[in-house]
Amino acid sequence: MTTPFPADFARSLPKAELHVHLEGSVDPATMLRLAERHGVEAPAIDVAGIDEWLRFDGFPSFLDRYFWVCGLLRTADDFADIAHAYLATAHAQGAVHVEFHVSSSYHIVEREADWSEVLGGVVAGCERAEADFGISSLLIPDLSPHLGAGAAHRALDVVLAELHPRVVAVGMGGPADNWLEEDFGSAFARARDAGLRTVSHAGEHGPAWEVRHALEQFGAERIQHGIGAMGDPEVVAMLVEEGVACDVCPGSNLALAAVPSLDVHPLPAMLDSGITVTLGSDDPPLFGTDLLSEYRHAWNLCDLDESGLRVLAENSLVESFASTAAIEGWLAGD
Ligand SMILES: [Zn+2]
Numbered sequence: 249m250t251t252p253f254p255a256d257f258a259r260s261l262p263k264a265e266l267h268v269h270l271e272g273s274v275d276p277a278t279m280l281r282l283a284e285r286h287g288v289e290a291p292a293i294d295v296a297g298i299d300e301w302l303r304f305d306g307f308p309s310f311l312d313r314y315f316w317v318c319g320l321l322r323t324a325d326d327f328a329d330i331a332h333a334y335l336a337t338a339h340a341q342g343a344v345h346v347e348f349h350v351s352s353s354y355h356i357v358e359r360e361a362d363w364s365e366v367l368g369g370v371v372a373g374c375e376r377a378e379a380d381f382g383i384s385s386l387l388i389p390d391l392s393p394h395l396g397a398g399a400a401h402r403a404l405d406v407v408l409a410e411l412h413p414r415v416v417a418v419g420m421g422g423p424a425d426n427w428l429e430e431d432f433g434s435a436f437a438r439a440r441d442a443g444l445r446t447v448s449h450a451g452e453h454g455p456a457w458e459v460r461h462a463l464e465q466f467g468a469e470r471i472q473h474g475i476g477a478m479g480d481p482e483v484v485a486m487l488v489e490e491g492v493a494c495d496v497c498p499g500s501n502l503a504l505a506a507v508p509s510l511d512v513h514p515l516p517a518m519l520d521s522g523i524t525v526t527l528g529s530d531d532p533p534l535f536g537t538d539l540l541s542e543y544r545h546a547w548n549l550c551d552l553d554e555s556g557l558r559v560l561a562e563n564s565l566v567e568s569f570a571s572t573a574a575i576e577g578w579l580a581g582d
Pocket residue numbers: 267269421449472530
């Protein structure tokens with residue numbers, strides 16, 4: 249029988265969260281507050297009702313809920329509030345650094361929002377959290393494949409026109425059904441030319457070729473999820489040899505039925521293969537999870553001991569895009 253998860257020990261480990269979506273991090277109480285602020289009818293009147301409504305049945309209904317939350321985010325204050333609220337939650341679980349994925353294609357192209365206002369709000373929330381909790385944070389605007397390559401370039405134009413020091417990378421995130429038909433690689437090349445790092449969702453529901461594509465065409469330095477890579481030993485070898493980490497979220501994979509049950513999650517095989525893994529909560533309130541729950545999943549799945557938990561926490565620090573000095577400080581326990 250597995251030893252009970254040492255939650256206090258796991259909380260005490262300095263760690264980074266590299267796979268969490270800002271818009272997917274909004275908790276039910278904040279959703280209700282934002283709905284009231286903007287006169288939007290909420291699908292329930294209290295936190296328990298929202299929690300119930302958030303239990304979805306498949307990727308399309310998850311996206312419905314995700315974009316309903318996105319629709320509540322309208323002003324700089326909204327973005328500041330959600331960034332600060334999530335960083336408070338992450339800090340309480342021992343995170344010293346968070347890299348927020350931000351759905352830039354949605355805000356810039358679909359909603360035609362003022363990116364300056366979005367970015368200014370998020371940055372204000374990050375700064376306030378840094379002052380309150382000492383937590384570090386960086387931003388990864390995600391391009392979305394379902395809008396097409398033209399839209400990805402338009403979103404990138406806006407992101408690159410106003411680069412803030414907290415914007416450290418661009419990513420790819422969203423329904424991925426047109427990766428091969430269109431050229432998204434040129435958008436990632438532009439981002440790199442502008443000095444940004446590059447990451448990509450891949451191999452969540454899809455097969456190993458998605459991961460290969462993200463490595464070869466996007467130059468992804470980290471893969472969000474990547475569990476599909478285990479279907480092709482060549483892709484596994486690419487990840488290991490190139491030192492590309494996978495930011496894995498078992499709770500999300502279960503909630504979105506990317507795996508039929510946690511018992512068959514490939515996390516143990518990923519660790520055995522030598523892939524560097526970090527843990528993230530993806531869209532925690534929507535999946536009924538949080539960062540420590542992901543460490544608990546890893547503990548149970550992989551039969552870890554405390555040193556195994558420490559390795560996962562250290563991976564998240566080392567693989568982050570924070571400065572070398574900051575990473576060395578966290579590793580030294582400063
Ligand atoms: Zn994600």
